[in-house]
Amino acid sequence: MKVTTEELRQMKSRLPEHIPQEAIEKLLEMFPEGISFAMAASLLENALRDLPEGLTADQIAGKVMEKMQSQKKAASEDAPGNAKKITRDYFDSLLLEMRLMGSVMPSTRAEYFGETFDTPIMTTALSHLGSFHPDMVSPMEMYAAGAKEANALHWVGMCENEEFGRIVETGARTVRIIKPYADEEKIYDQIRYAEEVGAIAVGMDIDHTFTQMGEIDVVMGELMEAKSLETMKAYVDATGLPFVIKGVLSVSDAVKCAEIGAQAIVVSHHGGRLPYAVPPLMVLPDIAKAVGDEMQIFVDCGLISGMDAYKAMALGASGVGVGGHLIPEIRKGGSAAVAARIKSMTDELRGAMAYTGVADCGSFDPSVLHWR
DSSP: OOOOHHHHHHHHHHSOTTSOHHHHHHHHTTSOTTSOHHHHHHHHHHHTTTOOTTOOHHHHHHHHHHHHHHHHHHHSTTSTTOHHHHHHHHHHHEEEOOOOTTOOOOOOOEEETTEEESOSEEEOOBOOHHHHOTTSSSHHHHHHHHHHHTTOOEEEOSOOHHHHHHHHHTTOOEEEEEOOBSOHHHHHHHHHHHHHHTOSEEEEEGGGSBOTTSSBOEETTEEBOOOOHHHHHHHHHTOSSOEEEEEEOSHHHHHHHHHTTOSEEEEOOTTTSSTTOOOHHHHHHHHHHHHTTTSEEEEOSSOOSHHHHHHHHHTTOSEEEEOGGGHHHHHHHHHHHHHHHHHHHHHHHHHHHHHTTOOSTTOOOGGGEEEO
């Protein structure tokens, strides 16, 4: 990829001092045209951390290539322990029986944080769509506008206040999920801004603290930090908005979230950040049993249909998130296509509810499910 002199200067300032400019230029040549500068900078920042001093530009490039190839292999669908594939297989292992005697026309309306929506299917907290897809114009706003048109709850991930303001201006009722930044003031500033512009809830994404190599993560140039329970409780107490903790994948974490006063959690492995991660739906029933009376429980990761949504709701979810599956819709037709896909998934969900005797979103029964 080609970068300007100013971008190269910015890149150099973000990387360890002992990394020579020659190495940076060589590494940038590896990226294809079309990838954004922000995305390339973030990838290199992670890849170049902890490299020893004294390496030549060629040696640095070789080690970075080796590291990135290792990460790519670990994330591939054929890799042992690919959590995305394990999750997809679990969805597909769940079958439904029919219950039509005394059946009724079902309603998919659902209430979250004191407001009513037409569907329990919602967007997930995507981040930086403009950086990952630089050919798309205002994708974060289109994503939000699609949720509004479908009257679905909208979630947004990592973004600066200015962009979050534009997202809220679409009219989408939006939950802001903040990264676990090392910069504490940034976290509190983003909480305050979410309150000021009318977010429906705010929260934190705890499953983006570490890389798959066990290092503290750097996301789009921002250093993350592991947070103590006391620190997490301080965030909860700092806002009058409902606080949501995303990235819960155990009863243990769910109980701790309830203990510090979180009003909701998202059961998720963040698209398979942990190899061999348990599918969210596998641990969901135990989480719902432990904390379902105290908070709302949302689920994401790998949902692509109304049938997937049905299975999650039957196992204890209050609502379900769809994210990556909607990105092609943004490309295809912007907000209208996002809304149409959410509505079609809701129609599929309603059909499954009708065939299984589920009258509304509070009446799901896990005994309708069978495992093959």
